[in-house]
Amino acid sequence: MRYVHQLKDWPDFTWDKPTVLEKLVQVRNRQGYLLGKMEGLGFSLKLEANLNTLISDVTKSSEIEGEFLDTDQVRSSIARKLGLDLAGLVPSDRHVDGVVEMMLDTTQNHQKKLTKQRLFNWHKLLFPINQSGGFTIVVGEWRDNSPEDPMQVVSGPLGKEKVHFEAPSSDRLEVEMSAFLDWFNASSNLDPVLKAAIGHLWFVTVHPFDDGNGRMARAVGDLLLARADASSQRFYSMSTEIKNQRKQYYQILEQTQKGGLDITEWLMWFMDCLSGAIQASEHLLKSIVQKAKFWEVHASTPLNERQSKMVNKLFDGFVGNLTSSKWAKMCKCSQDTAGRDINDLLKKEVLIKTEGGGRSTSYLLNYNIKTIQ
Numbered sequence: 001m002r003y004v005h006q007l008k009d010w011p012d013f014t015w016d017k018p019t020v021l022e023k024l025v026q027v028r029n030r031q032g033y034l035l036g037k038m039e040g041l042g043f044s045l046k047l048e049a050n051l052n053t054l055i056s057d058v059t060k061s062s063e064i065e066g067e068f069l070d071t072d073q074v075r076s077s078i079a080r081k082l083g084l085d086l087a088g089l090v091p092s093d094r095h096v097d098g099v100v101e102m103m104l105d106t107t108q109n110h111q112k113k114l115t116k117q118r119l120f121n122w123h124k125l126l127f128p129i130n131q132s133g134g135f136t137i138v139v140g141e142w143r144d145n146s147p148e149d150p151m152q153v154v155s156g157p158l159g160k161e162k163v164h165f166e167a168p169s170s171d172r173l174e175v176e177m178s179a180f181l182d183w184f185n186a187s188s189n190l191d192p193v194l195k196a197a198i199g200h201l202w203f204v205t206v207h208p209f210d211d212g213n214g215r216m217a218r219a220v221g222d223l224l225l226a227r228a229d230a231s232s233q234r235f236y237s238m239s240t241e242i243k244n245q246r247k248q249y250y251q252i253l254e255q256t257q258k259g260g261l262d263i264t265e266w267l268m269w270f271m272d273c274l275s276g277a278i279q280a281s282e283h284l285l286k287s288i289v290q291k292a293k294f295w296e297v298h299a300s301t302p303l304n305e306r307q308s309k310m311v312n313k314l315f316d317g318f319v320g321n322l323t324s325s326k327w328a329k330m331c332k333c334s335q336d337t338a339g340r341d342i343n344d345l346l347k348k349e350v351l352i353k354t355e356g357g358g359r360s361t362s363y364l365l366n367y368n369i370k371t372i373q
Helices: 017-039 043-064 071-082 094-108 116-126 170-185 192-206 213-229 238-244 246-257 264-297 305-315 324-331 335-347
Strands: 152-155 162-166 351-353 363-365
Touching (some): 043 071, 043 094, 071 094, 162 246, 192 264, 246 264, 305 363
Antiparallel strands (some): 152 162
């Protein structure tokens, strides 16, 4: 099998310019419309949208690789590093803090040059104890010669891995990454969205580290998308949309690695994915505005700590149906206490019952238009 990085003219990528330009104009218009709507929000709502997007970006980028971070720890780590005074913060471990710090560096410092040392620092943040999956790995350096050289890029659980392609051998990495960084930092007329797509593909093709290459490739893309937005605030998450399309993501990467240097299909897929991320963000915006209106209506409604916690959980995307037994379990209280909390919220018109009764009774937030208007 001959891979794209083995071709004579690598990495001189080409694409169908009219086809790509048509899609790019559509995505850029949608991007600009979203950013315009976000600018119209108040400070606190923009802050919440940025926080929610960052949380999703950090957790979903790890989930693509089969690693699941504690969302509360991620939220707390981001809040502390951004200096936000939020209720309900919990301690976060070194690994979570490292992933968060790397992701924040891509957006907060998106105008800074990308250097070899900066990439090494990101890698150290991802693997603070030089371990991955119980194995010792080389951290903060390019991968070196080993029995696994050249590295195979795989997905799937241990023992059932699927090989997608082979990366360049380690003796090529210094030259390959020097060329990549020169291209990345050079001024050009290339639209930043296209540069983000190419940067993501190029980095993941070279696969310069022992582990963490997927997350770092997405971070590289996010840095360039932050430049495209001319903003350090994030209002859409590419990693979340890639997680939703994980199977297609690996398919298009594999297909591109085994093709020629015409990357039209990859660019089109990337921009479709970006469009999906923006669409999801529009739903997030609607939810945040709805939440703000809800609390405006219920500003003087007395709620205890458990009630406030559960109402916010419902706003933040509660999975499944809310029942009294789930309430008791999540709030670590008795079934009787959960029942009293819920009945109180029903009387205050904060919650409504769904159809059904007995053990199957569940509850939703009351979006009664007469109340929320």
